[in-house]
Structures are given as structure tokens and as C-alpha cells.
Amino acid sequence: MRILAAGDHFVGPDLLEQALHAELDGAEVSGLRLPWPVEPFGPVGGVEEASGTEQQVIEALDGATVSVTQMAPFTERVFESNPQLRLVAVGRGGPVNVDLGAATRAGVAVTYAPGRNAAAAAEYAVGMMLAAMRRIPASDSELKQGRWRGDLYAYPDAGIELDGTTVGLVGYGAIGRIVARVLRAFGATVLVADPFADPADVRDDGVEPVELDDLLTRSSVVSLHARLTPETKHLINADKLALMPHGAVLVNTARGGLLDYAPLPDALHSGRLGALAVDVYDTEPPPADWPLHEAPNVVATPHLAGATRQTAHRAAGIVAAEVGRFARGEPLAHVANPDVLDRQS
Numbered sequence: 550m551r552i553l554a555a556g557d558h559f560v561g562p563d564l565l566e567q568a569l570h571a572e573l574d575g576a577e578v579s580g581l582r583l584p585w586p587v588e589p590f591g592p593v594g595g596v597e598e599a600s601g602t603e604q605q606v607i608e609a610l611d612g613a614t615v616s617v618t619q620m621a622p623f624t625e626r627v628f629e630s631n632p633q634l635r636l637v638a639v640g641r642g643g644p645v646n647v648d649l650g651a652a653t654r655a656g657v658a659v660t661y662a663p664g665r666n667a668a669a670a671a672e673y674a675v676g677m678m679l680a681a682m683r684r685i686p687a688s689d690s691e692l693k694q695g696r697w698r699g700d701l702y703a704y705p706d707a708g709i710e711l712d713g714t715t716v717g718l719v720g721y722g723a724i725g726r727i728v729a730r731v732l733r734a735f736g737a738t739v740l741v742a743d744p745f746a747d748p749a750d751v752r753d754d755g756v757e758p759v760e761l762d763d764l765l766t767r768s769s770v771v772s773l774h775a776r777l778t779p780e781t782k783h784l785i786n787a788d789k790l791a792l793m794p795h796g797a798v799l800v801n802t803a804r805g806g807l808l809d810y811a812p813l814p815d816a817l818h819s820g821r822l823g824a825l826a827v828d829v830y831d832t833e834p835p836p837a838d839w840p841l842h843e844a845p846n847v848v849a850t851p852h853l854a855g856a857t858r859q860t861a862h863r864a865a866g867i868v869a870a871e872v873g874r875f876a877r878g879e880p881l882a883h884v885a886n887p888d889v890l891d892r893q894s
């Protein structure tokens with residue numbers, strides 16, 4: 550079986566290859582390294598989450614029946630140009646770089662790796678929340694500039710605790726669930742808005758399922774954990790921000806497109822938003838004259854929430870395990886287009 554390991558800077562072709570060799574004896578693996586920094590290609594399935602070009606993938610596939618990848622674009626043209634392809638195993642929480650309709654028409658099974666970075670992203674989200682609520686990065690730079698205990702030591706400008714605070718999570722998938730568990734351990738009251746989560750399951754976790762507007766009205770801290778789709782674009786806009794209590798904290802470690810960034814500078818300057826913590830942006834990287842660089846109480850990091858060493862190994866292990874199942878004719882664990890399996894059997 551010929552396999553293309555189309556890796557990138559984070560989960561490289563070498564890591565994918567090692568995992569494949571550990572899983573399968575005698576696999577013939579070729580590597581493709583996708584560009585870094587990311588060169589966006591897309592949209593593939595409504596969102597721009599692929600990197601590299603389809604031509605690169607078409608040429609690199611070169612007769613492979615299986616490909617493992619993180620970000621390579623698998624488009625209609627890629628499938629048409631490589632009719633021998635049978636499996637694309639994507640090491641991401643969603644196979645957003647694959648045109649699923651085209652894969653299904655071409656008879657290619659697509660698998661993915663739900664939760665592979667959930668612990669990493671959840672821990673980071675809670676870290677960002679605490680950083681914003683207690684303004685840890687600002688205090689760090691003040692101290693390094695020779696300032697000892699500024700406004701943050703003065704009532705009422707001091708930060709707030711998670712203990713006893715109501716935190717609203719928008720999205721209750723792999724990451725939202727871990728964030729909820731951690732927040733409850735801190736003593737927070739957790740509300741969740743997720744139209745696809747079973748309210749009974751949410752309640753079983755000690756969390757209250759609510760509608761989005763209710764969540765925004767009641768939460769002192771709101772953290773976004775939904776996936777970006779055409780339906781969730783600008784889920785949080787100026788009207789939704791206006792529902793939040795004065796001084797509320799907003800955290801976005803999910804996707805820039807979930808949040809309309811345009812009204813945020815005014816919301817921060819007026820104090821309507823008490824603090825903002827963001828790891829993701831409407832344009833990545835944000836421009837040098839990004840208005841939020843000048844706004845008060847913003848903690849901003851360069852899209853790092855999911856990036857831990859464990860995540861990279863887990864992604865490679867999950868895709869290699871899928872390829873192993875495929876090679877042995879066993880059922881695949883996480884198929885995004887199950888209809889195609891009937892046609893393959």
C-alpha cells in the first residue's frame with residue numbers, strides 16, 4: 550500500500566511516517582512538507598483552513614491509495630486526478646481541509662481525529678481566562694518596567710475570581726466539555742449554549758444548558774468553543790455584546806470568524822467589556838495597525854491554543870491507527886462520510 554504523509558510544520562511528514570511505520574509493517578510512505586508559514590488555500594468546504602496548493606497534493610499523491618495529513622487541500626480536482634485514492638485520514642478535530650462531497654462522489658473515505666488537541670486547547674482557554682481576569686500579562690510587563698502594584702491592587706479595579714463567578718461556554722464539544730470540568734473545579738457556575746448538545750447530558754455534567762442570549766445576559770465571563778461554519782460566522786456581534794453585563798470578560802480561543810472584531814475596541818474603551826483574551830483573529834496574523842493593540846485589557850496570543858507536543862504525537866498516532874484499521878479491513882473509528890463505506894465494501 551502506498552501512503553502519502555502530507556505533513557506541515559506542526560505535525561511533520563517525519564512524525565507521520567514514524568507513526569505509520571510503528572503501525573504497519575512494510576508500508577511504502579512518501580512525505581510532502583506543506584508550506585510554513587501557512588499558505589492558505591480555499592475555501593474547501595466553506596472555510597479557509599487548508600495550506601499548500603492542490604497541485605502539490607496532486608503531484609505528491611502519485612499513485613498513493615491512502616494519504617494522512619493535517620492541512621493539505623483535498624479538493625474535487627485532487628480526487629479526480631487520483632482515482633486510485635481510497636482513504637484520507639486527517640489528524641484534526643474536523644476534516645475542514647477536505648471537500649467531503651467530492652470525496653464521497655470519488656468513493657474516498659475521510660476520517661479525522663476528534664479531541665486530539667482538546668486538552669491542549671481547553672487548558673489554554675482557562676489560562677487565557679485567568680490571564681484576562683487577573684491581567685497577568687499586564688502586571689508582568691509593568692513589573693519589568695519598574696512599576697510595583699498598580700491599579701490592580703486597588704479596589705474596585707482588582708480582578709475577579711472564578712470561584713462563584715458565572716461563566717458561559719458557547720459550544721460544548723470536545724474542548725468546551727473539558728473547560729466546563731476545569732471551571733467547575735474552580736467553583737464557577739457554568740452555563741452552556743450549544744444547539745446540538747443533549748440538555749440531559751449537559752445537566753449530568755453539572756452544567757446548565759441555556760439559549761445563547763440567556764447565556765450572554767447572565768455570564769460575567771464568556772468563552773467561545775464552537776466550530777466555525779457558515780451558520781456560526783459572527784455568532785457574537787455588536788447586538789450580542791450589548792447583552793453582556795458591563796465589564797464582562799470575553800475569551801476566544803476557537804476561531805476568529807465566530808466573533809465580529811469591529812465593535813470590540815469601542816466595547817473595551819467604554820468598559821462594556823472588562824477584558825478580552827484572544828488567540829484567533831478574523832485575519833491571521835492581525836495587521837500591525839490592528840485597533841485592539843491600542844485597546845485596554847487585551848490579552849492576545851498568536852493562535853497557539855492547540856499546539857502542544859502531545860497534540861502533535863496524538864494526531865500522528867490517531868491517523869496511523871486509522872490507516873492500520875483500513876489496511877486490516879477493520880471498521881474505521883471516526884469516519885466523516887460513512888455513506889462511502891457501503892460503496893467500498
Ligand SMILES: NC(=O)C1=CN([C@@H]2O[C@H](COP(=O)(O)OP(=O)(O)OC[C@H]3O[C@@H](n4cnc5c(N)ncnc54)[C@H](O)[C@@H]3O)[C@@H](O)[C@H]2O)C=CC1
Pocket residue numbers: 642643663664666667670719720721722723724725742743744745746774775776777780781784802803804828829852853854855856
Ligand atoms: N486556537 C487553537 O489553536 C484551537 C482552536 N480550536 C477551535 O476550537 C473550537 C472547538 O473545537 P472542538 O471542541 O474540538 O470542536 P467540536 O466539534 O468537538 O465542538 C464544537 C461544538 O460547537 C457546537 N456548535 C455548533 N454550532 C453551534 C452554535 N451555533 N452555537 C453553539 N455551539 C455550536 C457543536 O454542537 C459542537 O458541540 C473549534 O472552533 C476549533 O477550530 C481547536 C483547537 C485548537
Ligand SMILES: O=C(O)C(=O)COP(=O)(O)O
Pocket residue numbers: 640641642643666852855856
Ligand atoms: O486551531 C488550531 O490550531 C487547530 O489545531 C484547530 O484544530 P482542529 O482543526 O479543530 O483540529
